[in-house]
Amino acid sequence: MDRPAPVAHPIHELLARRWSPRAFDARPVEPEKLRILLEAARWAPSSFNEQPWSYLLATREEAEGFARMLECLVEGNRLWAKEAPVLMLAVASLRFARNAKENRHAFHDVGLATENLAVQATAMGLFVHQMAGILPERAREVFAIPEGHEAATGIALGYPGDPASLPEKLRAAEAAPRTRKPLEAFVFSGRWGSVAPVVRS
Helix, strand or coil: CCCCCCCCCCCCHHHHHCCCCCCECCCCCCHHHHHHHHHHHHCCCCHHHCCCEEEEEEECCCHHHHHHHHCCECHHHHHHHCCCCEEEEEEEECECCCCCCECCCHHHHHHHHHHHHHHHHHHCCCEEEEECCECHHHHHHHHCCCCCEEEEEEEEEECECCHHHCCHHHHHHHHCCCCCCCHHHCCEECEEEEECHHHCC
16 A cells, blocks of 8 residues: 655655555554644644634444445445544535624645644555545535534545455555656646746646
8 A cells, every 4th residue: 555656856755755655454443643633633734724624424333324424425435434543524614703794715735734643644654545526515514514514525534455355446446556747747836827937847
């Protein structure tokens, strides 16, 4: 399960090692380790230090809560996420607590918190797979998420498992080369689309 990114420039090994597997071992994640991951999320930066993130969490030991969490995933994600020992939903608070105005940075900040969690997990030999394929309105119904809050992403978390345990189609995706756009595709200077000199090959 060690699949370091083929980086163009040297980056910290935790960032290079972080990736999103679908194959998870059945081994439970120790509660103390979960607390450490959530502490890492807690210390993410946010606009006005608003900390607009909340997490709904269920482990496979909590059969009822885990089943309800699975209900909030699209079918394609349920196929493999049901084997993860921990499932979570990251939820964004869409208005500032300080003045009730719209927080247009809320989803950005929830992403920062969850990336903190993911990098901390990598440091501890755990892996995180975030899922855009969730059912936000089902999550609202199942978990009584209040108005003004929205489920942003699903999270599967655990120790790495055997890719051979996945359905064939997913097995191929697990072994596919890791790729990213080159810097020239998204770092601009002067005007949109004009490649910044610092990243020109």
